[in-house]
Amino acid sequence: MLDGMTQQDLADRVGVTRQTILSIERGRYNPSVGLALLLAEVFDVPVEVLFEIDRENSHD
Amino acid sequence: MTEGSTKRSLPALSGLVAGGLVILGVALFMFVHKGLLVVAGLGTFGPGILRELGWLNDQDEFQREAAHRAGYHAYLVGGFVALLVYAALEVWEAQLQASSEWVLLVLVALWLAWLFSSLMKFWGARRTASTVLLVFGSFWAVFAIATIITEAGSVDAGDAILGVLASLGIVGPFFLLAWTAHRMPRVTGILLLVVSVVFVMAFKPGAGTQRWSTTLLTDALLIVPLAASGIALLREGAVGGQDM
Numbered sequence: 659m660l661d662g663m664t665q666q667d668l669a670d671r672v673g674v675t676r677q678t679i680l681s682i683e684r685g686r687y688n689p690s691v692g693l694a695l696l697l698a699e700v701f702d703v704p705v706e707v708l709f710e711i712d713r714e715n716s717h718d
Numbered sequence: 719m720t721e722g723s724t725k726r727s728l729p730a731l732s733g734l735v736a737g738g739l740v741i742l743g744v745a746l747f748m749f750v751h752k753g754l755l756v757v758a759g760l761g762t763f764g765p766g767i768l769r770e771l772g773w774l775n776d777q778d779e780f781q782r783e784a785a786h787r788a789g790y791h792a793y794l795v796g797g798f799v800a801l802l803v804y805a806a807l808e809v810w811e812a813q814l815q816a817s818s819e820w821v822l823l824v825l826v827a828l829w830l831a832w833l834f835s836s837l838m839k840f841w842g843a844r845r846t847a848s849t850v851l852l853v854f855g856s857f858w859a860v861f862a863i864a865t866i867i868t869e870a871g872s873v874d875a876g877d878a879i880l881g882v883l884a885s886l887g888i889v890g891p892f893f894l895l896a897w898t899a900h901r902m903p904r905v906t907g908i909l910l911l912v913v914s915v916v917f918v919m920a921f922k923p924g925a926g927t928q929r930w931s932t933t934l935l936t937d938a939l940l941i942v943p944l945a946a947s948g949i950a951l952l953r954e955g956a957v958g959g960q961d962m
Binding site: 673674675677678681682684686687689690693 | 778779781783840842
């Protein structure tokens with residue numbers, strides 16, 4: 659269902675900019691709980707499938 | 719997910735209006751009346767003030783976080799520089815000429831900290847450093863070419879060619895460093911810090927006839943972007959692993 663989805667498509671669906679999606683993918687930004695839940699909803703998976711704790715860099 | 723997308727979002731209307739006000743304000747300052755610089759101030763700080771008041775909602779959560787982070791960095795750097803300037807003027811009041819350039823120095827420190835922090839958040843260290851170096855090299859190239867053109871009538875062809883070659887000798891390494899910033903961040907970071915030290919030695923305050931405030935402003939604009947890029951690349955090299 660999500661094959662061929664671009665970062666811009668995903669950004670439009672959750673109401674953020676493509677830059678935000680890119681920054682989440684590259685680990686430069688930890689999204690809010692609300693945005694994480696929206697992303698999980700789009701992919702139809704539990705939120706913990708998309709995100710996991712990075713204990714080494716958790717201060718970021 | 720694919721990165722490629724033909725659909726590119728246009729800059730937000732607020733950004734265009736703000737940018738337009740900054741350009742207009744600077745033009746009015748230069749050609750009409752110095753007091754009209756306040757128009758540029760409206761463009762620079764207006765959108766942020768409106769956002770904090772809740773009257774402008776044009777950013778998503780990542781952009782808001784980046785803006786708050788950059789604002790805090792600008793507060794730290796700008797506040798520290800302001801305190802140093804105040805103390806220096808109090809202690810060496812007789813030696814240091816009072817000048818509006820001191821205020822400009824604080825504004826430049828604040829603005830550079832905000833800009834650099836924002837770029838780092840959006841682009842990361844390598845792309846930020848690479849862009850800073852490209853902009854730096856380009857400005858230097860334009861400056862060098864303009865100097866050669868304005869002096870074209872007073873020097874012979876041989877000197878003009880030597881001038882072009884000398885300019886390329888200075889500009890070339892910056893473009894080369896912009897390229898290596900992506901591939902060898904640690905080495906590039908060290909080289910940038912070396913270049914910064916060379917510039918500090920070349921533009922030392924109190925060495926020439928320039929006022930301290932003028933020299934420090936030149937130093938801030940020339941050296942801070944290079945030194946900050948160097949430190950960011952070294953930090954990235956340490957966190958991100960080995961150079962290639």
